[in-house]
Amino acid sequence: MKINGTVAAAALLAAAMAGPAWAARTDLVLAMPLEPPHLDPTASAAAAIDEVFYANVFEGLTRVGERGEVLPGLAESWTISDDGNIYTFKLHPGVKYHDGTDFEASDVKFSLDRARGEKSVNAQKALFAAIEAVEAVDPLTVKVTLKQPQGSFLYNMAWGDAVIVAPESAETNKEKPIGTGPFKFQNWAKGSSITLVKADGYWGAPVFLDKAEVRFIPDAAAAIPALLSGDVQALPNFPLGDALPQVQADPRFKVVIGSTEGETVLATNNKRPPFDNLKVRQAIAYALDRKAIIDGATGGLGTPIGSHFAPHNPAYVDLTGTYPYDPAKARELLKEAGHPNGFKATLKLPPVGYARLGGEIIASQLREVGIDLQIIPVEWPVWLKTVFTDKDYDLSIVAHTEPNDIDIYARKDYYFQYDNPAFDKVIADLSLTSEETKRTELYKQAQEILADDAVNGFLFELPKIGIWDAKVEGLWQNSPIQANDLTKVKWVE
Amino acid sequence: MTAYLFKRVLFGLATLVLASMVVFAMLQVVPGDPARLMLGMNATEDQVQVLREQMGLNQPLVLQYLDWAGGLLRLDFGRSYTYSVEVSELVGERLAVSLPLALISLGLSTLVAIPLGLYAASRRGKTADAVSMGAAQIGMAMPNFWFALLLIYVFAVWLRLVPAGGFPGWSAGVWPALKALILPAVALALPQAAILARVTRSAMVEVLGQDYIRTARAKGMTARSVLWRHALRNVLIPVLTILGMQFAFLLAGTIIVENVFYLPGLGRLVFQAISQRDLVVVQSVVMLLVAAVILVNLLVDLSYALVDPRLRGNR
Numbered sequence: 001m002k003i004n005g006t007v008a009a010a011a012l013l014a015a016a017m018a019g020p021a022w023a024a025r026t027d028l029v030l031a032m033p034l035e036p037p038h039l040d041p042t043a044s045a046a047a048a049i050d051e052v053f054y055a056n057v058f059e060g061l062t063r064v065g066e067r068g069e070v071l072p073g074l075a076e077s078w079t080i081s082d083d084g085n086i087y088t089f090k091l092h093p094g095v096k097y098h099d100g101t102d103f104e105a106s107d108v109k110f111s112l113d114r115a116r117g118e119k120s121v122n123a124q125k126a127l128f129a130a131i132e133a134v135e136a137v138d139p140l141t142v143k144v145t146l147k148q149p150q151g152s153f154l155y156n157m158a159w160g161d162a163v164i165v166a167p168e169s170a171e172t173n174k175e176k177p178i179g180t181g182p183f184k185f186q187n188w189a190k191g192s193s194i195t196l197v198k199a200d201g202y203w204g205a206p207v208f209l210d211k212a213e214v215r216f217i218p219d220a221a222a223a224i225p226a227l228l229s230g231d232v233q234a235l236p237n238f239p240l241g242d243a244l245p246q247v248q249a250d251p252r253f254k255v256v257i258g259s260t261e262g263e264t265v266l267a268t269n270n271k272r273p274p275f276d277n278l279k280v281r282q283a284i285a286y287a288l289d290r291k292a293i294i295d296g297a298t299g300g301l302g303t304p305i306g307s308h309f310a311p312h313n314p315a316y317v318d319l320t321g322t323y324p325y326d327p328a329k330a331r332e333l334l335k336e337a338g339h340p341n342g343f344k345a346t347l348k349l350p351p352v353g354y355a356r357l358g359g360e361i362i363a364s365q366l367r368e369v370g371i372d373l374q375i376i377p378v379e380w381p382v383w384l385k386t387v388f389t390d391k392d393y394d395l396s397i398v399a400h401t402e403p404n405d406i407d408i409y410a411r412k413d414y415y416f417q418y419d420n421p422a423f424d425k426v427i428a429d430l431s432l433t434s435e436e437t438k439r440t441e442l443y444k445q446a447q448e449i450l451a452d453d454a455v456n457g458f459l460f461e462l463p464k465i466g467i468w469d470a471k472v473e474g475l476w477q478n479s480p481i482q483a484n485d486l487t488k489v490k491w492v493e
Numbered sequence: 494m495t496a497y498l499f500k501r502v503l504f505g506l507a508t509l510v511l512a513s514m515v516v517f518a519m520l521q522v523v524p525g526d527p528a529r530l531m532l533g534m535n536a537t538e539d540q541v542q543v544l545r546e547q548m549g550l551n552q553p554l555v556l557q558y559l560d561w562a563g564g565l566l567r568l569d570f571g572r573s574y575t576y577s578v579e580v581s582e583l584v585g586e587r588l589a590v591s592l593p594l595a596l597i598s599l600g601l602s603t604l605v606a607i608p609l610g611l612y613a614a615s616r617r618g619k620t621a622d623a624v625s626m627g628a629a630q631i632g633m634a635m636p637n638f639w640f641a642l643l644l645i646y647v648f649a650v651w652l653r654l655v656p657a658g659g660f661p662g663w664s665a666g667v668w669p670a671l672k673a674l675i676l677p678a679v680a681l682a683l684p685q686a687a688i689l690a691r692v693t694r695s696a697m698v699e700v701l702g703q704d705y706i707r708t709a710r711a712k713g714m715t716a717r718s719v720l721w722r723h724a725l726r727n728v729l730i731p732v733l734t735i736l737g738m739q740f741a742f743l744l745a746g747t748i749i750v751e752n753v754f755y756l757p758g759l760g761r762l763v764f765q766a767i768s769q770r771d772l773v774v775v776q777s778v779v780m781l782l783v784a785a786v787i788l789v790n791l792l793v794d795l796s797y798a799l800v801d802p803r804l805r806g807n808r
Contacts, residue, residue: 037531037575037769045533121544123532174577190576190586191757191765192660215659217755221642222658226755229649229657381525381770388534389526402535 025491026210028472030234030484031223035216038174039188041160042115045123047401047482050160051237052194052214054483057098058163058179061089061108061142062154068312068403068480070154074103074164074180075142084149084434089142095203097166098184105136111164112144124161124402130431151434155404160482182207182487192216196486208474208490227253227467234468236475236484241353244299247467257301258464258477259312262399264302264354266362266457269393271417275345279337281454285323286330287369288362294460297358302460307447308406311461312478315443319451319458330369342370345394349375350383354462355397362397362457388415399462403481406446407431409455416455423449501794505787512783513565513776517558520772526550527574527770548574561776570777575769580777583762590660590674591759595743597678599736602686607732609686610693615720617698626694632687641680641753648676658754677754681747685739692735696728703727729800737793741786745778 036048041058055063063073072078075089095103114120116128130150135143146153156162169178177185182204183196193215198207215232217223220243226232227247237260248255266288274280294302303311306319334342349359356377363373373395378386387393393415400408409418410427423446430442451458464479474489528544529536545551552560564571570580613625649657655676661669700706701724709719748760759778766774 035765038577044531045535046531119543121532121540121547124535125537125540126535189660189662189757190583191761192662192755215755217658218761219752219755221638222645222753222755225642225645225650226657226659229645229653231649231657231659379525379768381523381527381530381768384529384534385524385526389529389538400534405535408535 024208024493026208027212028209028234028486028489028491029213029215029232030236031215031217031226031232031238032236032484033216033218033220033223033238035191036194039177039185039194040165040173041163042111042165042170043121043123043174050482051484052196053177053179053181053185054160054163054481055181055485055487056183056196056212057177057181057185058160058165059181060157060159060163062158064155064158064403064481064483066476066478066480066485068478070158073158074108078154080434085146087144087146087153088137089144091140091142092203093140095180096201097169097178097180098199099166099169099178101166101168103164103166103180104139105142106139107164107166108142109134109136110167110170112162114165114170115162122161124159127156127159127162149432149434151431151439152404158481159403183209183212205487207487209486212486212489214484234466234472234475236466236468237464237479238467239353240465240467241299244465244467252470253467254470254472256466256468256475256477258466258479259303259310260401260462260464260479261310261403261405261481262401262462263305263308263310263405264297264358264397264399264459264462265308266459267387267393267396267398267416268456269391269395269415269417270419270455271391272394274337274339274343275394277337278453279333280339282323283330283333283337283369284366284371284457285454286326286333287366287371288457288459289325289365290320290459291325292365293358293361296361297354298460298463301463301465302354303463304460305458307451307458308400308409308456309443309447310403312480313404313443315440317444317447319447322451323454327365327369334370339370342372344372344374347373347375348383348387348393348396349377350396350398351377351379352399354399358397358459391415391417395457397459401462401482406443406450409446409450418453418455420449420453423453498795501791505791508787509780509783513562513780514558516776516779517561520775521554523770525770527772530770531575561773565777565780570781571773573766573771573774575766575771576774580774583774584759584778584781587757587759587762589663590757591744591747593670594674594678594681594747594756594758595740597674598681598685598743599740601678601682602689602739603736605682606686606689607693610690611697611720611725611728613690613694614697614701622694626691629687629690632683633691635683637680637684638749638753640683641677641750644676644680645753658756660756673754673756677747677750677756680750680753681743685743689732689735689739693728693732696731697724700724700727726800730797733793733796733800737789741782741789744785745782 032048032051034048036052037044037046041049041053059073061073061075062070065071074092076092078087078089080087091105097103112128112131112134115122116131130146132145132147137143165173166178182199182202184199186195186197188194193213196212198210217226220240223235223238224243224246227235247253268275268281270276290304294300304320306322309316347359347363349355359375363375366373387396407427408414410424426442426446433439468475471491473492476485528541528548532541532544561571573580573583576583609625613622616622645657648654655672660673663670706719706723709723745759745763747758748764751758751761763775763778
């Protein structure tokens with residue numbers, strides 16, 4: 001009897017102790033380097049907003065999955081008319097906003113009309129440019145009529161800038177975002193963190209986390225100790241630079257290197273002499289040693305590119321061999337272009353590690369062939385004003401992080417100042433084509449034209465460097481869109 | 494005394510007006526458009542114009558200035574472009590971190606530095622003097638962020654006594670909030686203490702060499718009471734001056750330490766606002782800081798009069 005009692009007590013004790021260990025943790029603290037300026041993804045270009053709210057708090061008609069594929073979102077299905085002009089979306093029933101109001105077709109109409117309207121301050125207004133009219137047929141059906149067929153329409157609707165908001169809360173989303181997602185916004189301690197908690201009665205697959213806190217740590221040197229001390233359990237996308245080796249060998253953490261949509265280019269002013277000369281641009285292309293640039297600018301983690309296209313995209317063509325590293329050839333081309341002794345130019349660098357580090361290396365590589373670059377470091381507002389808006393620059397280095405953005409080369413008056421009717425034609429055809437094999441073919445043509453024209457120095461695809469607790473699962477390896485999707489994240493033992 | 498005070502206040506107000514013009518003009522000269530920054534690279538110029546209109550950026554500059562400066566007079570600091578909340582609210586949140594942090598580190602540095610400086614002065618030329626001033630030298634030479642990281646690795650990563658950074662807010666309780674401020678306060682206090690200790694020591698050394706000290710000693714006062722009754726009062730003047738300057742610095746000049754501990758302080762607010770061209774925030778916070786510096790200097794001036802009766806005469 002006595003023995004039994006002890007055994008029973010021991011068993012009870014063991015059960016009590018083991019209890020909490022069986023139940024996995026349901027909270028997560030992540031850290032990001034940049035803080036959102038406000039919390040409305042439909043009114044700013046800041047990636048940090050999407051990185052907190054996309055798929056977690058706000059949802060669109062469609063959404064982008066981990067491999068860049070378009071998945072159903074608030075629209076559970078859709079049909080496309082034969083001429084490709086009319087999209088009829090069937091909406092999910094029983095969806096509620098976090099403030100308790102119902103999600104209905106009229107909200108979709110409101111959101112899309114607001115984004116494309118005259119007073120719109122949507123940073124990606126072009127996504128909605130093809131829309132002719134939006135009609136709420138019944139509470140669960142939306143009909144979108146396009147001006148002409150648009151192959152990328154469903155993809156466009158999956159952007160963070162195209163999420164569906166309610167008329168009641170649209171104006172206050174900057175401070176108090178109200179969405180339909182599995183997490184609802186709880187608190188924003190400005191300068192510190194944003195807290196999300198699980199939303200009750202979510203319409204989709206239930207999430208594992210009860211609470212997620214996103215902290216803003218500006219400095220890699222501070223992010224590592226925060227991780228080591230256990231205060232923070234995940235750095236999903238953090239440019240750690242030299243601090244990376246410090247945690248790489250630590251078995252408590254997983255280091256996950258993935259790809260992004262960030263094509264990093266040596267942006268070139270194609271209308272400004274001598275860069276208006278194809279031979280000069282080709283010479284620069286021959287003078288660039290991508291391997292050395294990638295090693296120096298990204299710790300060897302970037303993927304080389306030969307045109308403006310992400311290597312993980314199914315339509316990608318490897319064009320890195322178009323102008324292989326060949327300084328002798330570069331000097332020869334410069335001579336043919338009338339610059340036997342090279343020339344002087346400026347290189348304006350924004351305040352990001354890859355640009356500042358890569359800039360030094362590129363300047364020394366171009367000096368080898370006689371091009372003498374003066375490096376001018378600038379901060380972002382100055383870069384946007386002088387380089388991007390006023391086009392007052394020779395060369396610059398920047399990563400273009402918008403997904404699938406090869407069409408920027410067809411934009412009139414874009415800061416590359418590239419103008420090629422043949423390329424514009426391909427992009428125009430592309431926007432009218434929705435058949436997948438034809439689109440792939442057109443994408444290939446577009447990539448080849450840019451590579452041959454050496455529009456910019458095509459350097460590398462920016463890597464996504466993620467580190468998190470080895471017991472955390474479900475964070476994305478790649479970043480096909482600016483997001484930290486927490487819907488599948490969980491702790492495992 | 495009253496006339497003196499009146500003169501100082503008037504002078505302070507003139508400084509404020511001048512500062513408001515300089516700050517406003519400077520931010521207009523720096524290139525960068527807050528609307529374009531918000532909308533990024535994919536927005537069209539038309540859209541940027543729509544947002545500029547909404548932000549009130551298309552008004553003539555003089556009007557913009559008067560609008561803002563007039564608001565200041567009514568204690569209305571304006572609305573942040575990026576956060577779209579009242580600047581006073583933003584600043585209030587940040588002061589809840591920066592003010593206690595400044596006070597704690599000032600308190601720490603005073604507690605350490607003044608006894609150390611006095612002790613070194615009293616042992617002038619001896620080993621104790623050399624050791625303590627050598628330590629102060631190291632304290633001054635040590636880079637702030639490096640010392641901060643050292644503290645984090647020892648007390649947060651290794652011993653796990655305090656968090657590695659961040660600020661839970663006072664709503665989380667006094668103790669958790671204080672715990673978050675301890676390491677940054679120590680990191681900030683060290684160089685301040687080093688400077689203060691050196692100033693205290695040299696002021697004391699100088700005072701101890703004065704005739705009136707010798708006279709007091711000759712009258713038969715003990716070394717101790719000479720130190721407390723005569724010397725210390727005179728030492729306080731340079732020390733108070735330094736303290737005033739340090740307080741002003743600690744309020745907003747601590748951006749590096751704030752970054753290492755990722756604290757939501759005033760320094761980071763200004764830094765973020767500058768990089769986002771949130772002009773209203775930058776202008777208003779800088780004005781607040783100017784006002785704070787003027788006020789602190791005024792208080793320091795007044796405290797001179799308290800410690801030094803000679804300054805209480807008609808000036």
